Amino acid sequence: MLDQRRAEVEAMIARVALGDRQAFESLYEATSGKLHAVCLSVLKDRAAAEETLQDVFIQIWNHADRYAANGLSPMTWLITIARNRAIDRLRARQGRPVQAPAEVAASVASPTPGPEEETIRRQQRRLLESCLEQIGETQANALRTVYLEGASYADLAERSGTPINTVRSWLRRGLLRLKDCIGQ
Structure with a gap:
């Protein structure tokens, strides 16, 4: 062999x-x-x-x-x-110069957001919550369930006992109103 x-x-x-x-x-x-x-x-x-x-x-x-x-x-x-x-x-x-561990560590970006990015995220979250309050409870809950919790349209329709086309309409109208609110 x-x-x-x-x-x-x-x-x-x-x-x-x-x-x-x-x-x-x-x-x-x-x-x-x-x-x-x-x-x-x-x-x-x-x-x-x-x-x-x-x-x-x-x-x-x-x-x-x-x-x-x-x-x-x-x-x-x-x-x-x-x-x-x-x-x-x-x-x-x-033959190449080797970087000291501190130099290597300093060149690696931290995965956690910095203070500026954290502040921007908080402001965006407040704006989103404010706009969700303005568009109406039904549409806001539908948007939260689908886009923040990750539920499917069918899951939302089943949970709310509503036809899926009605759920799609809620989401579409809610997104349009949300877009208008955030754009102001």
């Missing part, structure tokens, strides 16, 4: 050396998982490992003719390429 697999990979590499794209695709499908794992084990960063894997396969495409079938596993040749490319990328990354 292993000899057969080795022969298949060697044949794919030989066809890649001749520029066979289908063989290259087959080689990628057969070996990319293992080569990605090699890159990931060296780099400890999924994105960098994926980029390195692309470089590895470009190098395989360009240098497949250098592979010599010598009875050893062709995976050894492929893994060596992957490992060396990953180490090269790691060395290049280590």
Whole structure:
């Protein structure tokens, strides 16, 4: 089984050396998982490992003719390429200045809204509540139920014991009145 697999990979590499794209695709499908794992084990960063894997396969495409079938596993040749490319990328990354954790933390935006955004949200909420009070209880309740609570038109029709077309009319008229109120 292993000899057969080795022969298949060697044949794919030989066809890649001749520029066979289908063989290259087959080689990628057969070996990319293992080569990605090699890159990931060296780099400890999924994105960098994926980029390195692309470089590895470009190098395989360009240098497949250098592979010599010598009875050893062709995976050894492929893994060596992957490992060396990953180490090269790691060395290049280590040459860059590393940001201190405080600098990194300062550059990440906080997911919570700031004071200005919080004030704007409160004002918008007050305006919405004021306009909902002005448009009438039936339409306001329909709008709250559907657009704030997430109920469907059918759910609202069932809850209120009203035909669905009546519910649609309430919502349509309510939205138009709400639009007019907010636009003032």
